[in-house]
Amino acid sequence: MGTLNEFQSGRDLSMEGLCTRLLERHREIVRIKKPHVAVANLARIVETTLTIANRKGFHSMSLRDLAEGSGLSMGGLYAYFDGKETLLMMILDTVAAAVDEVLGAPPPDLAGDPRARLRWLLETHVYLTEAMQPWFTFAYMEAKAFPQAGRDAATRSELATEALIADILADGVARGVFRVADVTMTAALVKPLLQDWYVKRSKYRRRGVTPERYARSVIAFVEAAVTPPADRSPTAP
Amino acid sequence: MGTLNEFQSGRDLSMEGLCTRLLERHREIVRIKKPHVAVANLARIVETTLTIANRKGFHSMSLRDLAEGSGLSMGGLYAYFDGKETLLMMILDTVAAAVDEVLGAPPPDLAGDPRARLRWLLETHVYLTEAMQPWFTFAYMEAKAFPQAGRDAATRSELATEALIADILADGVARGVFRVADVTMTAALVKPLLQDWYVKRSKYRRRGVTPERYARSVIAFVEAAVTPPADRSPTAP
DNA sequence: AAAAATCGAGCGAGCGCTCGCTATTTTATG
DNA sequence: CATAAAATAGCGAGCGCTCGCTCGATTTTT
Numbered sequence: 001m002g003t004l005n006e007f008q009s010g011r012d013l014s015m016e017g018l019c020t021r022l023l024e025r026h027r028e029i030v031r032i033k034k035p036h037v038a039v040a041n042l043a044r045i046v047e048t049t050l051t052i053a054n055r056k057g058f059h060s061m062s063l064r065d066l067a068e069g070s071g072l073s074m075g076g077l078y079a080y081f082d083g084k085e086t087l088l089m090m091i092l093d094t095v096a097a098a099v100d101e102v103l104g105a106p107p108p109d110l111a112g113d114p115r116a117r118l119r120w121l122l123e124t125h126v127y128l129t130e131a132m133q134p135w136f137t138f139a140y141m142e143a144k145a146f147p148q149a150g151r152d153a154a155t156r157s158e159l160a161t162e163a164l165i166a167d168i169l170a171d172g173v174a175r176g177v178f179r180v181a182d183v184t185m186t187a188a189l190v191k192p193l194l195q196d197w198y199v200k201r202s203k204y205r206r207r208g209v210t211p212e213r214y215a216r217s218v219i220a221f222v223e224a225a226v227t228p229p230a231d232r233s234p235t236a237p
Numbered sequence: 238m239g240t241l242n243e244f245q246s247g248r249d250l251s252m253e254g255l256c257t258r259l260l261e262r263h264r265e266i267v268r269i270k271k272p273h274v275a276v277a278n279l280a281r282i283v284e285t286t287l288t289i290a291n292r293k294g295f296h297s298m299s300l301r302d303l304a305e306g307s308g309l310s311m312g313g314l315y316a317y318f319d320g321k322e323t324l325l326m327m328i329l330d331t332v333a334a335a336v337d338e339v340l341g342a343p344p345p346d347l348a349g350d351p352r353a354r355l356r357w358l359l360e361t362h363v364y365l366t367e368a369m370q371p372w373f374t375f376a377y378m379e380a381k382a383f384p385q386a387g388r389d390a391a392t393r394s395e396l397a398t399e400a401l402i403a404d405i406l407a408d409g410v411a412r413g414v415f416r417v418a419d420v421t422m423t424a425a426l427v428k429p430l431l432q433d434w435y436v437k438r439s440k441y442r443r444r445g446v447t448p449e450r451y452a453r454s455v456i457a458f459v460e461a462a463v464t465p466p467a468d469r470s471p472t473a474p
Numbered sequence: 475a476a477a478a479a480t481c482g483a484g485c486g487a488g489c490g491c492t493c494g495c496t497a498t499t500t501t502a503t504g
Numbered sequence: 505c506a507t508a509a510a511a512t513a514g515c516g517a518g519c520g521c522t523c524g525c526t527c528g529a530t531t532t533t534t
Binding site for chain 1 (some may be wrong): 477478480481482483484
């Protein structure tokens, strides 16, 4: 099993890397010409937004707060987005894109091994959400309270992850490795275990729980629930 | 195992019953003298608040929205609370009180049976949150974004429930009924399974999942994770 | 000197909240 | 038992303020 340090997503998940791709997806909204200027300021804007919004909510963050925190002026901000709602959407779709990119590319050599695929998915999800913790907290907290497009995107992303889990479980059942009464229901129950890592991150930090340990715990918990009793006898591997 | 219909909490969880107790706890704030008038209008105020806030967030609900929805005027509302924030607190502490009252009173005859206690707790939690679903959704969504006192209350309530789970697990381990590597960690993982029921209620409704079935699934999932392998062999009961 | 980036005072809309007032019910009085 | 007096409940225009957003002026870069 891997560790957070070994975790290689094949994607740059740093603030700069994420904002570079954010800029590419929104060239027609960001009115700044020089990419290095745009990316640098987007990074400060997003960083500040995540910090303030995760403390008191996106709605309660005023653009004056954001201007002060990011070092730009009120008017300056509007060269980077055309409204507060657009800023929200930019952040939300950056999270969704990261999920697609990272979880959508499992190592091909695991294809025939449902147990390994499940471990990889759970572990990678924990490490991904650890690397982008403020982004995921933001998306989780704000997606519900905002306009239809945002809600839909969040729902779709959530269901996509659930479908990945369900797919692995179904494969495992077909191969006789797992025993699961209801694949859809079980997948639905696994999802909140993954979300808890970033939703309650501060609780786990306070308790000194590392990402590695959390991933191990979730894997053990889920595997116990899907492994046929016969394979779990104390003498089995 | 019980069903939602048989579920008797020993407390009136109807809107009227809850608002009656809410009024008792806040007599010095509610300036309406006649209890039957106060309770009736509080019920309409709270009902409207939960509906609007769960759709677009408490912060985005204006008191004009609330006045229109509840049938009172702007000024009239202020006879029932002394500010928007107080209204929030009234609702949050009603939820906390209900949790204490219902989960704090397990059937005494289960005392010696950790497995039965665990089942009762999980089942009762699902039924309680089903009966007060809009209240719990509201508390979950709004507690974080609001003032210190609210955050603290939410954290304390959350940890209290977790402690109830941990207590049962520890008892089960001591009696050799459960096998759990880390009681605190496992309790932490059970909590989000219970929260998912009201946080994602609409998803489960869309899929036709009943409270009974959800409770059964969670119980099966958790029991698989805490039952020693030996007791799970196909020949065991 | 042209282009790009940034500035910040100012706008109208909408917010939470107040207050002088009316309408209704309860109580006191001859 | 009428009715005056007091208490209670409710009203909604309007206040001060902050919000998201705009735009002509200004600074910085090339």
